[in-house]
Amino acid sequence: MPMLGKRNGLLGAVVAAQIALLAMPVAAQTAGATASGPDQELVTRLHQLGQDEIRLAMLGEERGVSPRVRTFAATIQSEQNATDHQLFAYAERKNMNRVTVALPGGALEHSTLALAPVANSVPAEFDYNFAQRMVADHQASIDAAAAAQRLARDPELQALIGTVLAVQSQHLVAAQELLATIPTPSPRVVQLPAFPAGVSRTQTGADVPPPAALVPGALTR
Numbered sequence: 001m002p003m004l005g006k007r008n009g010l011l012g013a014v015v016a017a018q019i020a021l022l023a024m025p026v027a028a029q030t031a032g033a034t035a036s037g038p039d040q041e042l043v044t045r046l047h048q049l050g051q052d053e054i055r056l057a058m059l060g061e062e063r064g065v066s067p068r069v070r071t072f073a074a075t076i077q078s079e080q081n082a083t084d085h086q087l088f089a090y091a092e093r094k095n096m097n098r099v100t101v102a103l104p105g106g107a108l109e110h111s112t113l114a115l116a117p118v119a120n121s122v123p124a125e126f127d128y129n130f131a132q133r134m135v136a137d138h139q140a141s142i143d144a145a146a147a148a149q150r151l152a153r154d155p156e157l158q159a160l161i162g163t164v165l166a167v168q169s170q171h172l173v174a175a176q177e178l179l180a181t182i183p184t185p186s187p188r189v190v191q192l193p194a195f196p197a198g199v200s201r202t203q204t205g206a207d208v209p210p211p212a213a214l215v216p217g218a219l220t221r
Helices: 002-023 026-036 038-065 068-091 112-119 123-151 155-180
Strands: none
Touching: 038 068, 038 112, 038 123, 038 155, 068 123, 068 155, 112 123, 123 155
């Protein structure tokens, strides 16, 4: 019985806390939600995606063959940095954990390995691979931001994500236009390993009988 009474007391305390939360002003609930809850997770994710685009843009500005590619990459860096500053300013206003917001995310998803397919491109293929990756990444960022806007609890964050979506949409269109101007690289021809002169890949001699077998009557002796 004492344990049952203790359990009922705990349950009553939980219910009372829930009722108290419902009775709080909506503004107070929103402030608590944005400080360290789902809204902080959304800001962190948007920051991660923005940092991915900045790193890709830095690679494009450094290694782009076409001046248009390098100019595009520099613009992406500048505008994405501005968006990132807005996210951090919002996080500070809402007392979010800056260390958490700045986390890079999974090592495979947000690291040098993520850029390896573009970074390892030969010069003749770099601009095309870079622009193609920019299109794919911005489409993914738009999808993530649209989902985040639906999940955000704070109206101010919803409005900020709307700004992010507008910038990302402009970048996507610019990336698509850039990709359309770059010829598709010719497929690589895989060269087979070289063979010594006079050696055939098909006529190996395995099915040719030895000279002694060609002497008349040799097989009947």
